[in-house]
Amino acid sequence: MVKKRFTAIGDFGRGKVMYKSVRAMTTANNLPTERMINMAATRMNPVTKLNLKVVTATNSAGHEVIATRSYNVNPELTDDDVLALGQKLGDLQDFPVHAIDRQDSADLAE
Known part of the structure; x- marks a missing residue:
């Protein structure tokens, strides 16, 4: 082995x-x-999510309560494109935007 x-x-x-x-x-x-x-790993089935974190409330201890809104986006978008899209979506929210995240995932194979 x-x-x-x-x-x-x-x-x-x-x-x-x-x-x-x-x-x-x-x-x-x-x-x-x-x-x-030496071997080359290949990415298969790439998925990219834009996570928009918004402040929905403040709890009794004074901490912000954060909710995450997730959107599937094209994996070939650049980081600048994802940020611009997140900012546009943030403008449409009723709550203030706390953060904009990009999450990439894919299956790997040899």
Whole structure:
């Protein structure tokens, strides 16, 4: 049985990330061996959410109560585009905007 630990060595755009194995432990002799294995990870099914956090109330302790409104947006939008969209959506809210967040997620495969 071989246990591998991988470290990202660079992002090459379009969801391709190059990894190298740092160390592989074999159970046969239980000695660490160094190996270089290059493989490209591919992003599949990317999803990007714009999270708009608004202040809906103040509790009895005086802390703000924050609600999050989530919107699915195009993953290819730049950060500036997502921020501008969040600001426009914030203008339409009845409550003051506390923060605008971008959340990216994707499945990874070799």
